[in-house]
Amino acid sequence: MSENTIPHTDKTQWVSSTDSKLYSLKNMGRYSQLIGNLSHRKAWLLDNEKLKALYNENVSSRHLEVGPANAEMLSNTTPPASPDEWRIHLMDINHNPLVFAKEVLSDRAIVEPVQHDVLVAPWPNLSRTFDSIAMGNVLHCLPGDGFPGKDGAFAGIADALTDDGVAWGYTVLGLEDPDVEHNFLARTLIRAYNKPNRKFFQNTGDRLADLEPQLKQHFDDVTVWSMGSAALFIVKKPKR
Numbered sequence: 001m002s003e004n005t006i007p008h009t010d011k012t013q014w015v016s017s018t019d020s021k022l023y024s025l026k027n028m029g030r031y032s033q034l035i036g037n038l039s040h041r042k043a044w045l046l047d048n049e050k051l052k053a054l055y056n057e058n059v060s061s062r063h064l065e066v067g068p069a070n071a072e073m074l075s076n077t078t079p080p081a082s083p084d085e086w087r088i089h090l091m092d093i094n095h096n097p098l099v100f101a102k103e104v105l106s107d108r109a110i111v112e113p114v115q116h117d118v119l120v121a122p123w124p125n126l127s128r129t130f131d132s133i134a135m136g137n138v139l140h141c142l143p144g145d146g147f148p149g150k151d152g153a154f155a156g157i158a159d160a161l162t163d164d165g166v167a168w169g170y171t172v173l174g175l176e177d178p179d180v181e182h183n184f185l186a187r188t189l190i191r192a193y194n195k196p197n198r199k200f201f202q203n204t205g206d207r208l209a210d211l212e213p214q215l216k217q218h219f220d221d222v223t224v225w226s227m228g229s230a231a232l233f234i235v236k237k238p239k240r
């Protein structure tokens with residue numbers, strides 16, 4: 001698929017950067033093994049069955065997946081509708097995850113990709129559109145001084161969610177967060193991923209204690225909890 005077949009917003013407005021090397025089609029092909037299998041189980045101690053349950057309990061026929069990578073989660077979610085009635089939007093700053101995820105999901109749903117920086121809110125032409133929005137393993141990739149510096153992502157969700165919609169996500173917390181005990185492998189990976197020449201992660205200032213107040217600026221119904229190295233959240237009732 002060529003660049004032109006995926007619509008994108010004005011790239012000069014983006015605050016994050018693309019990374020076509022890290023998010024190559026080859027890496028999308030091995031994402032499940034490296035991240036879903038190894039990192040979740042050995043480093044972040046994220047229970048994939050509980051993440052799957054989050055999707056199965058909350059996904060709707062009008063869904064937005066932010067930062068899909070290889071769409072592992074949606075590929076294993078029980079479809080809430082038939083393939084011609086399940087509409088999934090994909091939003092990603094990188095081109096390759098959109099190409100890969102669209103292909104993977106194409107026999108399950110009508111898939112509409114858009115290349116956009118999640119930090120630039122409101123997201124274009126998507127106000128009050130989705131009954132469900134998921135954003136897994138994305139916040140820790142974003143530049144910004146902790147969760148307050150990543151507020152555009154929360155503002156975007158609040159604007160794009162319908163009044164009765166639900167959104168959820170999970171993200172690895174910073175190395176210095178006093179409320180989290182990262183294991184040795186997690187500490188090693190987080191340190192390496194945050195190196196200035198890599199920037200796979202940019203989560204040094206992300207703290208569990210800051211997530212709930214930040215989300216409460218945009219939602220009346222906020223639930224935040226931790227699992228291993230990560231914070232999880234479910235939000236409803238966007239403030240208008």
Ligand SMILES: C[S@@+](CC[C@H](N)C(=O)[O-])C[C@H]1O[C@@H](n2cnc3c(N)ncnc32)[C@H](O)[C@@H]1O
Nearest residue numbers: 016067068069092093094097117118136137141
């Ligand atoms: C680590 S992967 C997460 C994949 C999957 N959602 C999961 O749960 O594991 C991060 C995804 O977020 C995307 N991404 C990174 N920065 C972004 C940004 N500023 N705006 C939108 N997408 C972004 C990446 O291209 C990639 O698809």
